[in-house]
Amino acid sequence: MTMTDTLSRPTASKTEHFDVLIVGAGISGVGGAWHLTHQSPGTSFVVLESQETFGGTWATHTYPGIRSDSDLYTFGYRFKPWIGTPIATAEEILTYMGEVIADDDLDRHIRYGHQITSASWSSQDNLWTVEATRAGTGETARFTTNFLWMCQGYYRHSKGYTPEWPGMGDYKGRIVHPQTWPQDLDYKGKSVVVIGSGATAATLVPAIAGDCGHVTLLQRSPTYFIPGRNENELADMLRELKIDETWIHEIVRRKVLHDQDLFTRRSIEEPEVVKQELLEGVKAFLGSDEAVAKDFTPSYRPWRQRIAFVPDGDLFQGITSGKASVVTDEIERFTEKGILLKSGKELAADIIVTATGFDLNVLGDIAFTIDSKPLNFADTVTYRGMMFTGVPNLIWVFGYFRASWTLRADLIGDFVCRLLNHMKTRGAKRVTPALRPQDRDMSLGPWMDPENFNPGYLMRGMHLLPKAGDKPEWRHSQDYWLEKDELPAIDLDDPAFVYE
Numbered sequence: 001m002t003m004t005d006t007l008s009r010p011t012a013s014k015t016e017h018f019d020v021l022i023v024g025a026g027i028s029g030v031g032g033a034w035h036l037t038h039q040s041p042g043t044s045f046v047v048l049e050s051q052e053t054f055g056g057t058w059a060t061h062t063y064p065g066i067r068s069d070s071d072l073y074t075f076g077y078r079f080k081p082w083i084g085t086p087i088a089t090a091e092e093i094l095t096y097m098g099e100v101i102a103d104d105d106l107d108r109h110i111r112y113g114h115q116i117t118s119a120s121w122s123s124q125d126n127l128w129t130v131e132a133t134r135a136g137t138g139e140t141a142r143f144t145t146n147f148l149w150m151c152q153g154y155y156r157h158s159k160g161y162t163p164e165w166p167g168m169g170d171y172k173g174r175i176v177h178p179q180t181w182p183q184d185l186d187y188k189g190k191s192v193v194v195i196g197s198g199a200t201a202a203t204l205v206p207a208i209a210g211d212c213g214h215v216t217l218l219q220r221s222p223t224y225f226i227p228g229r230n231e232n233e234l235a236d237m238l239r240e241l242k243i244d245e246t247w248i249h250e251i252v253r254r255k256v257l258h259d260q261d262l263f264t265r266r267s268i269e270e271p272e273v274v275k276q277e278l279l280e281g282v283k284a285f286l287g288s289d290e291a292v293a294k295d296f297t298p299s300y301r302p303w304r305q306r307i308a309f310v311p312d313g314d315l316f317q318g319i320t321s322g323k324a325s326v327v328t329d330e331i332e333r334f335t336e337k338g339i340l341l342k343s344g345k346e347l348a349a350d351i352i353v354t355a356t357g358f359d360l361n362v363l364g365d366i367a368f369t370i371d372s373k374p375l376n377f378a379d380t381v382t383y384r385g386m387m388f389t390g391v392p393n394l395i396w397v398f399g400y401f402r403a404s405w406t407l408r409a410d411l412i413g414d415f416v417c418r419l420l421n422h423m424k425t426r427g428a429k430r431v432t433p434a435l436r437p438q439d440r441d442m443s444l445g446p447w448m449d450p451e452n453f454n455p456g457y458l459m460r461g462m463h464l465l466p467k468a469g470d471k472p473e474w475r476h477s478q479d480y481w482l483e484k485d486e487l488p489a490i491d492l493d494d495p496a497f498v499y500e
């Protein structure tokens, strides 16, 4: 946004004040509203959301087959039982979130069509001033708040990431990114190439295979998948026994988390054994070792990137039926008719879908200042991946890669409410994380160790993210099983929190 844009925009005259301002009405922001309502009653708050509806990821993505890749017993909130199949469609997730909103009348706190553009902290007033552009009128709405709760997610919602390949301009067909799926896209009987190997590509290919002439999944390198039935035997049994849904939710959640913990630890301790098990799972659908070796045997060890669950092996069923195929190769360039590969082979396509990922968006494209100085988050050190040194009264929700995002959104919800209540008791207006004397010589590194987890969007955007230290307080451990005990036990009077 330019200065002229700012000046020419009409400004709503009234500045509204709230104790807490939540950015975004995705699963984290709606969860935040629930936690404030239940754990810090009497706190005034508003949720500002740029889109015209709640749901975030689940409203933005409308490509055929869009569904979760983790189970909803853990992706669902801990406080609202999930009663459907473990893997859910976006529509089912939106219905669930809609019920959470309705149950507590949270809608009255949410303002849709508000794109936040700036957030300025004043130490003199101990306040954030937040400006948002209202959709439709272009009017600037102004808010002040004591505390900012950032639930903006991790990628830019308006547009996905598409690499620049030579010859893209020569291609005569249509290029589509799944994040901005055109609702009028007619793929009936057409030949489609889907570029990508992640969960999106794996979901999209079987969903359109039945209608397309043929669909080819073009991947540069293979990914791990876990095929399995979209059901949870324990949940089904407990339901048969007429156990209360609240209990089922808690029991199944614990069982899923127990199994995931085991799987994660085994992936680290015995990666070769886990790798063979995963490959056997794929082979059970594809039949031959050759097919698995060629297109489904990754070179990295399990869990360095998210592993997608493939319900009922639908991706592999598409392949064995002949409606879909997989090509592992690199793109030389686009041609008029399709894609020329490095191997010399050409893939003809009427439509090319670039399921090539996201554009990392660290803080919702909001211009932050602290006492009029622009804030660069890369200059800060993170406090447990949720606060930043030198940044007062701000919490940031960044979930887990290897476990459901919402598990952390809930843990952070508990932490924020505890912190807000503590500040009230202490009569503090401001809390700012700061390195303690014993942390001053700590070695600082990137937000995430690439040896540990290295998806493309994170590698492309690492320079934008805060730094991490080598002590548990100063890094995002990505370990739910540690954090579920550590976060509730944080001593709020630790010198890492400076109150004023």
Ligand SMILES: Cc1cc2nc3c(=O)[nH]c(=O)nc-3n(C[C@H](O)[C@H](O)[C@H](O)COP(=O)(O)OP(=O)(O)OC[C@H]3O[C@@H](n4cnc5c(N)ncnc54)[C@H](O)[C@@H]3O)c2cc1C
Pocket (backbone or CB within 6 Å): 023, 024, 025, 026, 027, 028, 029, 048, 049, 050, 051, 054, 055, 056, 057, 058, 061, 067, 068, 069, 070, 071, 075, 114, 115, 116, 117, 151, 152, 153, 154, 155, 157, 200, 363, 364, 365, 366, 397, 399, 400, 403, 404, 405, 406
């Ligand atoms: C297709 C897909 C499938 C996924 N499946 C899973 C899964 O199965 N399990 C899992 O754990 N994770 C999954 N993820 C990751 C997923 O994004 C998170 O789990 C979760 O939905 C993030 O929720 P959130 O509320 O934090 O952020 P988001 O869903 O990204 O929502 C953020 C909201 O903030 C709003 N916003 C951002 N900036 C501004 C601004 N400046 N002003 C106003 N509003 C703003 C956005 O419009 C959006 O509505 C998936 C991601 C994708 C893309």
